[in-house]
Amino acid sequence: MIRARWIQLGTAVVAVGALELICRLGWVRPTTLVPLSAMVQAAIAAAQDPDTLADFGLTLSTVAIVVAIAAVLGVVGGVALHAVPRWRRAAEPFIATYYALPLFALYPLLVVVLGVGTTPIIATGVLYAMMSVAMATLAGLDRIPAVYRKAARVNRLGRVATVTRILVPACAPDIAGGIALSVSYAFVAVIASEFLLASHGIGHAIADAYETFQTQRMYGLMLGLGVCVVAINLGMARVRAHLTTGAA
Amino acid sequence: MAASASVVLDGVGHVFPVAGGRGAVRALEQVSLTIAGGEFFAIIGPSGCGKSTLLDILAGLLAPGEGRVTFDGAEIRGTVPDGIGVVFQDDASFPWLSVWDNVAFGLRGRGLDKSEIAGRVGAALDFMGLKEFARHRPAQLSGGMRQRVCIARTLVLRPRLFLLDEPFAALDQQTRLLMGYELLRLWRETGATVVLVTHSLDEAAMLADRIGVMSSRPGRFIETVATEWPRERSSQILTDPRFGDVTSRLWEKLRAESLRAMGR
Amino acid sequence: MKRAQTWLDGAAVIVAILLAWQFLSLIVGAHVLPPPRATAGRLVTLVGEPRFLADLASTAEAYVIALAIGMAGGLVLGVAFGGWRLIGDSFEPFMHLLVATPKVTLYPVILLLFGLGDSAKIAFGVLHALPPVAIMTANAIRTVRPVHRKTALTLRLSPTAYATRLLVPAVLPDILGAFRVCFAQALLGVLVGEMFASTRGLGHLLMASIGVDDNPTILAIVAIVFVFAGGGSAALLAAASRRKS
Ligand SMILES: Nc1ncnc2c1ncn2[C@@H]1O[C@H](COP(=O)(O)OP(=O)(O)OP(=O)(O)O)[C@@H](O)[C@H]1O
Numbered sequence: 149m150i151r152a153r154w155i156q157l158g159t160a161v162v163a164v165g166a167l168e169l170i171c172r173l174g175w176v177r178p179t180t181l182v183p184l185s186a187m188v189q190a191a192i193a194a195a196q197d198p199d200t201l202a203d204f205g206l207t208l209s210t211v212a213i214v215v216a217i218a219a220v221l222g223v224v225g226g227v228a229l230h231a232v233p234r235w236r237r238a239a240e241p242f243i244a245t246y247y248a249l250p251l252f253a254l255y256p257l258l259v260v261v262l263g264v265g266t267t268p269i270i271a272t273g274v275l276y277a278m279m280s281v282a283m284a285t286l287a288g289l290d291r292i293p294a295v296y297r298k299a300a301r302v303n304r305l306g307r308v309a310t311v312t313r314i315l316v317p318a319c320a321p322d323i324a325g326g327i328a329l330s331v332s333y334a335f336v337a338v339i340a341s342e343f344l345l346a347s348h349g350i351g352h353a354i355a356d357a358y359e360t361f362q363t364q365r366m367y368g369l370m371l372g373l374g375v376c377v378v379a380i381n382l383g384m385a386r387v388r389a390h391l392t393t394g395a396a
Numbered sequence: 397m398a399a400s401a402s403v404v405l406d407g408v409g410h411v412f413p414v415a416g417g418r419g420a421v422r423a424l425e426q427v428s429l430t431i432a433g434g435e436f437f438a439i440i441g442p443s444g445c446g447k448s449t450l451l452d453i454l455a456g457l458l459a460p461g462e463g464r465v466t467f468d469g470a471e472i473r474g475t476v477p478d479g480i481g482v483v484f485q486d487d488a489s490f491p492w493l494s495v496w497d498n499v500a501f502g503l504r505g506r507g508l509d510k511s512e513i514a515g516r517v518g519a520a521l522d523f524m525g526l527k528e529f530a531r532h533r534p535a536q537l538s539g540g541m542r543q544r545v546c547i548a549r550t551l552v553l554r555p556r557l558f559l560l561d562e563p564f565a566a567l568d569q570q571t572r573l574l575m576g577y578e579l580l581r582l583w584r585e586t587g588a589t590v591v592l593v594t595h596s597l598d599e600a601a602m603l604a605d606r607i608g609v610m611s612s613r614p615g616r617f618i619e620t621v622a623t624e625w626p627r628e629r630s631s632q633i634l635t636d637p638r639f640g641d642v643t644s645r646l647w648e649k650l651r652a653e654s655l656r657a658m659g660r
Numbered sequence: 661m662k663r664a665q666t667w668l669d670g671a672a673v674i675v676a677i678l679l680a681w682q683f684l685s686l687i688v689g690a691h692v693l694p695p696p697r698a699t700a701g702r703l704v705t706l707v708g709e710p711r712f713l714a715d716l717a718s719t720a721e722a723y724v725i726a727l728a729i730g731m732a733g734g735l736v737l738g739v740a741f742g743g744w745r746l747i748g749d750s751f752e753p754f755m756h757l758l759v760a761t762p763k764v765t766l767y768p769v770i771l772l773l774f775g776l777g778d779s780a781k782i783a784f785g786v787l788h789a790l791p792p793v794a795i796m797t798a799n800a801i802r803t804v805r806p807v808h809r810k811t812a813l814t815l816r817l818s819p820t821a822y823a824t825r826l827l828v829p830a831v832l833p834d835i836l837g838a839f840r841v842c843f844a845q846a847l848l849g850v851l852v853g854e855m856f857a858s859t860r861g862l863g864h865l866l867m868a869s870i871g872v873d874d875n876p877t878i879l880a881i882v883a884i885v886f887v888f889a890g891g892g893s894a895a896l897l898a899a900a901s902r903r904k905s
Pocket residue numbers: 412413414421422423441442443444445446447448449450613
C-alpha cells in the first residue's frame with residue numbers, strides 16, 4: 149500500500165513534469181495544451197473574476213437542487229416499487245437499462261417544453277440522478293433482515309412509521325451510497341447541458357473559453373471544476389464511512 | 397492393506413509474516429508424524445492452532461518454513477504432487493458448471509478418452525448419491541450435496557491420499573453423521589489414506605484409526621490416540637463403551653489446550 | 661403463466677409510457693412535442709432519406725470501433741489491475757478519478773488533441789467506455805474465491821488451463837455486465853462527441869435539428885437511439901441471466 153502510494157505520486161509527478169516540459173519546449177502549440185503551472189494561474193485568475201465565480205455558484209447550486217430533488221424522488225420511488233412487487237417486476241427491465249439511455253438527448257425537448265433557463269437543466273439532472281437513488285434504495289430494502297419488520301409489528305408501528313422509522317434508517321448507508329452516485333450523475337448532466345445549450349454556468353464558461361480560443365482559461369476552469377468535484381467526492385466518502393460505521 | 401508409510405512429517409514448522417507490520421505468527425512448531433498407507437487419521441485441535449496450515453503443507457499448497465514432508469517417499473515442497481485429493485472446508489464447487497462438469501473438471505485435459513471420463517464421473521456420482529442431479533447447478537443443491545460434489549470431484553482422480561479440512565463443518569448433525577459413513581465407505585472401498593481435520597470429537601472417535609490431538613498455537617501433536625476399531629465398522633461403535641473412553645480421553649487433552657487458545 | 665404475466669406487465673409499462681407521451685403532447689401542443697404517431701411517421705420518412713442513412717452509417721462505424729477499443733483495452737487493463745496487486749493499487753485510483761469527472765468537460769481537450777472528425781468522436785466514446793470496463797474486470801478478478809484458486813492448484817491445472825477454465829468462466833458474468841456498460845457508454849460518448857463538433861452522424865443531425873427547431877426529427881432520432889440502447893441492453897441482460905440460471 150505504501151509502495152503503491154509512492155508509485156502514484158511518482159506517476160503524477162512524471163505526468164505533470166512531462167506536460168510542463170513538452171509545453172515549455174514548444175512541442176505542442178499553446179492553443180492545444182498548456183502546462184499545469186499555467187492552468188493553476190488561470191484557475192487563480194478565474195477565482196478572482198466575479199462573473200466566473202457566479203457561473204461556478206450557479207452550477208453548484210443547480211447540482212445541489214438536482215441532488216435534493218433526486219434524493220426525495222428516488223427514495224419515495226424506491227420504497228413504492230419495493231412495496232408493490234408486481235410493479236417492480238414490470239419496471240425491473242427498464243430500471244436495468246435506464247443508464248444505457250443517452251438521457252440528455254432529451255434535453256433539447258425539455259428546453260422546448262420547459263423553456264430556457266435552469267428549469268430544463270434541473271429536469272435533465274433529476275432524470276439522470278434519480279434512478280441511482282431509487283436503485284440503491286431498492287437494494288437496501290432487499291437486504292433488510294425480516295426481523296426488523298417483525299420488530300416494527302411488535303412495536304405496533306403503522307405503515308408510514310415503519311417506513312420512516314425503521315426501513316429508511318436501516319438502509320441509510322445504501323441510500324447514502326446512491327446519493328453519492330447521484331451527485332456524479334447530477335454533475336455530468338448539469339455540466340453537459342450547460343456546455344451544450346445554456347448561456348450560464350461553468351459548463352457554458354468552458355465551452356465559451358474553448359470557442360474563443362482562450363485555451364489557458366479553459367484549462368484553468370477545468371482544473372477548478374476538477375478540484376471541486378474531487379473535494380465533494382472525498383467529503384461524501386467521509387460522511388458515508390461515518391454512516392456505515394455508525395449503523396454497524 | 398499396505399502398512400508402509402504413506403505420509404511422513406519430520407520437524408515441520410511454519411511462521412506466517414504479519415501483513416503490513418513487523419512481527420510474525422508461528423502457526424506450527426516441530427510437527428513430526430508418520431501416517432501409514434491406508435490409515436484413517438483424524439486431526440483435532442483448538443481453533444487457530446494450525447490445522448489448515450498443516451493440511452495446506454501436506455497438499456503442497458504451502459511450502460513449510462522448516463522440516464520435511466514426504467508422500468510415498470517423495471518430498472512435497474509447495475507443489476501439489478499427483479495422487480492427492482483435497483476437500484476444503486468452504487464450498488468449492490464451481491457455480492458456473494453443472495454437477496457433472498464439476499466432477500469431470502480435474503479429468504479434462506489429462507489425455508483421458510471420453511468414455512473413460514464418463515465412466516469415472518458416473519461411478520463417482522453414483523457413489524455419492526448424486527446421480528439424479530448430474531445436470532443441476534450447485535446453486536440448486538443443498539450445502540451437504542455441494543460438499544458431496546466436491547468429494548466426488550476429488551474421488552474421480554483416484555487419489556491415494558485424501559485430505560479433508562473440516563469438510564462437514566457447514567452441515568447439520570444428521571447430515572454430518574451420514575456423510576461420515578459415506579466417507580468410511582469411500583475409505584474402505586478405495587484403500588486410500590485419509591487425513592481428516594475435524595472439530596467434532598465424536599466424529600474423530602467414530603471414524604478414525606488414530607486421532608492426533610494438537611496443542612494450541614503454535615500447533616504440534618501432544619498426543620495420538622489409537623481407536624482400534626475394525627476396518628468394517630458401523631454406527632454400533634457409538635454404543636461401544638470404548639467409544640466413551642476415546643472421547644473422554646480426547647476431551648481431557650483438548651480441554652486445557654482450548655482454554656489456553658482462548659487466553660484463559 | 662408467471663412468464664406471460666411478466667411480459668404483460670412489461671407491455672403495460674410501454675403502453676403507459678406511450679400514453680404519457682401522448683398526453684404530454686396534448687398539453688404542450690403537437691408542434692412542440694409531436695405525439696408517438698407523428699414521430700413514427702417521421703421515422704419512416706427519415707429512414708428513406710440517403711442523408712440520414714449516411715449519418716447512421718457514420719455513427720455506427722465510430723460506435724463499433726469505440727466499443728471494440730473500449731472493451732479490449734478495458735479488459736487488458738482490468739486483468740492487470742486485478743491480477744497484480746501493486747499495479748492495481750498504484751494505477752486504479754486514476755481510473756476512478758476518470759469515471760467521476762464529467763467527461764464532457766474533457767471534450768475540448770480531445771478535440772484539441774485529435775482534431776475535428778471521426779477520431780475525436782471515437783476517442784470520446786473510448787473515454788466513456790473503457791474506464792468502467794477496466795474497473796469492473798479488476799473487481800471481478802479480485803473476487804475469484806481463494807478456495808477456487810486452491811482447488812485449481814490441487815487439480816494441477818496448467819497456467820493456461822487456470823486462466824481459461826477457471827478465471828474466465830468465474831468472471832464471465834461480470835465481463836458480460838461490463839460489456840453491457842461498455843455498450844451503453846460507448847454509444848453515449850460517440851453521440852455526445854457528434855453533438856459537439858462532428859459534421860456527420862446522428863449526434864450531428866440531432867444538433868442540426870435542434871438548430872432549426874425540427875422537433876419531429878429530434879424525437880425520431882431520440883426514439884431510434886433509445887430503442888437501440890434499451891433493446892441492446894435488455895438483450896444482453898437476458899443473455900446474462902440465462903447464463904446464471
Ligand atoms: N495466510 C496467512 N497469513 C497469516 N497468518 C495466517 C495465515 N493463515 C493462517 N494464519 C495464522 O496461522 C494460525 C493457524 O491458522 P490455521 O488456519 O491453520 O488454523 P486452524 O487450526 O485451521 O483453525 P480453525 O480450526 O479455526 O480452522 C492462525 O493463528 C492464523 O492467524
